[in-house]
Amino acid sequence: MYDAIVIGAGPAGLQAALTLGRMHRSTLLLDSGEYRNGTVQHMHNVIANDGTPPAEFRATARTQLAAYHDVEIRTATVEGIAGVEGDFVVTLLGGASASARNIILATGVVDDLPEIDGLSALWGRKVFACPFCDGHEHADRPIAVIGGAARAQHLIAMLGRIVSEITVIPVDERFTADEVSALEARGVRVSGSPAIAVSADDAGVVVRTADAEYAAAGIFMAAGSMRQRAPFAQQLGLGMLESGAIEIDDFGRTTEPGVYAAGDLAHRAAMPGPMAAVMMAATAGQLAAVGVIQSLLTAGH
Ligand SMILES: Cc1cc2nc3c(=O)[nH]c(=O)nc-3n(C[C@H](O)[C@H](O)[C@H](O)COP(=O)(O)OP(=O)(O)OC[C@H]3O[C@@H](n4cnc5c(N)ncnc54)[C@H](O)[C@@H]3O)c2cc1C
Numbered sequence: 001m002y003d004a005i006v007i008g009a010g011p012a013g014l015q016a017a018l019t020l021g022r023m024h025r026s027t028l029l030l031d032s033g034e035y036r037n038g039t040v041q042h043m044h045n046v047i048a049n050d051g052t053p054p055a056e057f058r059a060t061a062r063t064q065l066a067a068y069h070d071v072e073i074r075t076a077t078v079e080g081i082a083g084v085e086g087d088f089v090v091t092l093l094g095g096a097s098a099s100a101r102n103i104i105l106a107t108g109v110v111d112d113l114p115e116i117d118g119l120s121a122l123w124g125r126k127v128f129a130c131p132f133c134d135g136h137e138h139a140d141r142p143i144a145v146i147g148g149a150a151r152a153q154h155l156i157a158m159l160g161r162i163v164s165e166i167t168v169i170p171v172d173e174r175f176t177a178d179e180v181s182a183l184e185a186r187g188v189r190v191s192g193s194p195a196i197a198v199s200a201d202d203a204g205v206v207v208r209t210a211d212a213e214y215a216a217a218g219i220f221m222a223a224g225s226m227r228q229r230a231p232f233a234q235q236l237g238l239g240m241l242e243s244g245a246i247e248i249d250d251f252g253r254t255t256e257p258g259v260y261a262a263g264d265l266a267h268r269a270a271m272p273g274p275m276a277a278v279m280m281a282a283t284a285g286q287l288a289a290v291g292v293i294q295s296l297l298t299a300g301h
Helices: 011-022 054-065 149-159 177-184 232-236 278-298
Strands: 002-007 027-031 071-075 078-084 087-092 097-105 109-112 142-147 165-169 195-201 204-209 213-216 218-222 225-228 246-248 259-261 266-268
Touching: 002 011, 002 087, 002 278, 011 027, 011 054, 011 071, 011 278, 054 071, 078 232, 097 278, 142 149, 142 204, 142 213, 149 165, 149 177, 149 218, 165 204, 165 213, 204 218, 246 259, 259 278
Parallel strands: 002 027, 002 097, 027 071, 097 259, 142 165, 142 218, 246 266
Antiparallel strands: 078 087, 087 097, 109 225, 195 204, 204 213
16 A cells, blocks of 8 residues: 555656655556657756757656665556545555555646648657747747747737747638738738648748748647546546646546646646646646645654
8 A cells, every 4th residue: 555656657646756756655566658748859948958869858857766765666558547545555556556645646748740741750859849948949030830829919019029920720610801911910820721731840840821832940830739648537537627627626636636746737726727737737746746745643653
């Protein structure tokens, strides 16, 4: 019986395990090896790690966790979670199981991109979504924004002051005349027809439409969506928010006693959506671990 099983070893789960380990709480950290930023070569906006490859960040975290004897790390895919606070059973692919008093879900999300030839292969390398994470690397260079007009406006507002030029290209359908005028009023170029293919070379990317080709240093997506990577929120009947994320309180508690959530998959109702970033995920992991420790102490463990 572990004090906690942490499912997921991205920044949220790794930090949760570190906090639990430092407080000598027996912890099992399970990782199926599918990270949201798995294709990213350099992460940014992470203090003291600006530009660090995410794989190196995770490897350093694991090396440091090895010093904590109460933390056990296993490569495993969790298939199911059953039980109640104080006595959860986690079932792994292959049939093994493990028990814990508390569960921390840190299983992250999956990004679903529009079906444009060549796009998904460049995700995280030449195709991005987050201005905070990848905007500065495109400073004074031209970018393409692919997506809907409303979301494009939001990206233009943030990236317009960083990049040299923005071309906005729709997905599936042409923009309406009103959308074109509103976009052009922001000083950007607008493609008349939707993106059908994307390719990359050393210089950058080329976005092809039915009647033109647009060269840019990189692409920012104003289209696509996120969904829970793992089925546990549904399996456990957790309260969900309109954003599709798990509802948590300040200490990562979900609506199910003993089940905590941290990282991109969850946020507090006061926030409009998950603050999807490495530092935010790690902070949430630490808060959830503190929540677990508080509850263990209250229960006399
Ligand atoms: C293209 C791109 C670029 C980004 N760049 C930046 C950046 O520069 N800076 C920044 O701060 N943020 C960046 N982000 C956001 C950042 O990657 C996420 O906010 C962060 O990874 C979230 O951490 P997490 O721990 O919640 O989830 P993840 O890092 O996605 O980790 C999820 C974990 O859960 C595990 N898991 C899932 N299901 C199971 C299961 N059934 N069994 C066992 N384990 C399971 C996975 O294996 C993984 O270990 C970027 C995101 C993308 C998509």
